[in-house]
Amino acid sequence: MSLCRMASLLLLGVLHLLPAAGPAAAADRARRPMLDVPYVPTDPEVVQAMLKLAEVKSGDRMYDLGCGDGRIVITAAKAYGARGTGIDLDPERIAEAKENAKQAGVQDRVNFLQADLLKADFSDADVVSLYLLPSVNLELRPQLWKQLRSGTRIVSHDFDMGPDWPPEKTVEVGGSTIYRWTITERQKQRARRK
Numbered sequence: 001m002s003l004c005r006m007a008s009l010l011l012l013g014v015l016h017l018l019p020a021a022g023p024a025a026a027a028d029r030a031r032r033p034m035l036d037v038p039y040v041p042t043d044p045e046v047v048q049a050m051l052k053l054a055e056v057k058s059g060d061r062m063y064d065l066g067c068g069d070g071r072i073v074i075t076a077a078k079a080y081g082a083r084g085t086g087i088d089l090d091p092e093r094i095a096e097a098k099e100n101a102k103q104a105g106v107q108d109r110v111n112f113l114q115a116d117l118l119k120a121d122f123s124d125a126d127v128v129s130l131y132l133l134p135s136v137n138l139e140l141r142p143q144l145w146k147q148l149r150s151g152t153r154i155v156s157h158d159f160d161m162g163p164d165w166p167p168e169k170t171v172e173v174g175g176s177t178i179y180r181w182t183i184t185e186r187q188k189q190r191a192r193r194k
């Protein structure tokens with residue numbers, strides 16, 4: 001990600017936490033869920049690079065946590081024959097993702113759930129993709145360690161997991177950085193002790 005794009009996502013992250021004024025805004029807030037991350041879609045070339053870095057293959061079960069319009073799992077299903085689940089808190093994104101899956105002809109291999117990613121069960125994943133915020137990645141880490149099997153790959157667009165969980169690989173593409181980790185038995189044992 002260019003510095004400018006990363007700054008925009010971080011700024012949007014701060015701005016969308018500030019309440020807008022007026023009765024219409026209040027009604028809108030009551031209808032819409034409080035998102036932990038604003039919607040910013042990943043560019044198609046970065047999507048391709050994320051799938052490549054994660055070594056997605058036919059039959060893999062992939063989750064995109066905070067899936068937006070579903071583009072990552074839809075591409076994984078269409079280009080690699082993976083099975084995908086997209087999770088997003090925003091019902092508008094879920095409706096878009098379902099429509100996009102239909103358009104791409106992969107609705108039998110992907111599903112989309114309106115849910116909070118921080119409370120979701122993704123324990124059967126072979127691959128997990130993320131495009132969240134640094135603070136949300138940190139909050140998610142214990143869940144990744146606890147739920148995911150040893151050997152599960154994780155890729156994250158632009159944000160890492162903090163200095164004490166360095167990525168095993170990093171790729172730069174189109175001004176974006178992509179990080180990859182693989183869950184190990186040691187991490188799972190440590191998570192079990194906590």
Ligand SMILES: C[S@@+](CC[C@H](N)C(=O)[O-])C[C@H]1O[C@@H](n2cnc3c(N)ncnc32)[C@H](O)[C@@H]1O
Nearest residue numbers: 036037040041042066067068088089116117131
């Ligand atoms: C930066 S966008 C990434 C979209 C997609 N993964 C992509 O890379 O194109 C983050 C997404 O996370 C969703 N989101 C934010 N907070 C969430 C939460 N607590 N649970 C599930 N989804 C959430 C937003 O609605 C948004 O679609």
